[in-house]
Amino acid sequence: MISSSFWSMGGYARYVWPCVAFVCTVLAWNLWSARRYLAAARQRAARALAMAASDSA
């Protein structure tokens, strides 16, 4: 089924494949960005807890 017409998309390859690539990039960015956001939040929270602990120590 993965014939040449699959890759050439009946001549529309230069429209279809960039679209697929762009959306895959958006999906990947969402996942990466969300994970980074959560990691940063965890770091900040850990630091805040550590500071509070050392304040009360």
Add this chain to the structure above:
Amino acid sequence: MWTWFYRLASPPYVYRVAAALTPWFLTLAAIAIGCGLIAGLAFAPPDYQQGDAFRIIYVHAPSAWLSLFAYTTMALAGGIALIWRIKMGHAVAAASAPIGASFTLAALVTGSLWGRPMWGTYWAWDPRLTSELILLFLYVGVMALRPAFEDPGRGDRAAALLSIVGVVNVPIIKYSVVWWNSLHQGATVAKLGKPSMPGSMLWPLLTMFLGFMLFYGAVLCIRLRGEVLNRERQAVWVREALKS
């Protein structure tokens, strides 16, 4: 009866549930998107008018749907937060915004690339395209307003109000193809009665819709945990939660 609703207002509960749901959402989303994409790109028959170019629909339509869904979720969550003063609503709204904006961009870009072979132009100022562009600006406005306040609670409430005001735009996008003669095609899927697409083309599309929704759920849960932590940094439960 309302206990589930009140539990949703509890930050540690939301944090735990989001963490638990994420792997499920992600796995199911990966399966659905994988299947839908392969089926749509390789196995669905080419369209009689548009040839293989119509396959862009498998990424374009779910992106556009998600852009609207995320905005509505953002406005709804903001509204709940404003009316019932449930801060978790603001967390959901803040988490939804960048996700929705990215999918709005995806819809615009894929739509533009699809328009070039079909209508001969990368862009047209017709109602649906224009209101999707306006939606992107609305997202940017909300995302810019929230951090502009010194008091983050005030920023949350202002952003919630703005997103509610902008939600009027969402039905305009949805119905613009009905109200105006538009270049953009009319509804093919969400019509009462039989959709005007043959089954072999339709089910990959529905699978992609499902996959994108699940993906939105997954990314929302991850971002939501970050938002909850940022808002609840000083709370006692955070110490235990961070150990996991």
Add this chain to the structure above:
Amino acid sequence: MSVGVWEAFVLVLRRELCLSFRRPDQLIQPLVFFLIVTTLFPLGLSVQLSLLREMAPGVLWVAALLASLLSLDALFKSDADDGTLEQLALSGQGLYVIVLAKTLAHWLVSGAALVLVSPVVGTALAIPLTAFATMMLSLGMGTLTLSWLGAIGAGLTVGLKRGNVLLSLIVLPLAMPLLIFGAGATDRAISGTSAAGALYLLGALCVLTCTLAPFAATAALRITLE
């Protein structure tokens, strides 16, 4: 001495109008800006009359939009700066009435003034006389809607650093449907076809905004002030 709702409305309205007229330069500036911007387009693009007539509705409307945005920043700002706004909010008259009066006053001195000046601009842009009525009617409804959208934006951004940039960012996307219908109505009137459809849609937008926006603007101010 207790003041009724209507009296409170009239009092605030008169106060706003008095304050505006006390500083005539604040009144004139947006109008001058309107005139200058509409001059820029023919100079920059083309002075051919036929071409001018084609771009006239868009130029007129964009200029009106930008001119209104200029004066929106001041809607709540000076009162917020010196604490009058909080006093008004605490006065027990209900913020709704005060917002209503302030926004109406703003429209009277900016939007209504723009409508009165528009024939001058229309002539400069080669708009035929027959289209003037539609042009002024659409500008009237449009600027009123814009004053209300701007009131929401101003309520949200009063007191923020660089609030006026955010204000434009917030208000302009909301004003885009306005622009489409308003310019569309004028465009149809110029080309001779019936502008009724666009005018009705513009009217619907105007009514919708005038009904709902006061609540949103009041809520916005409450968020900012509390």
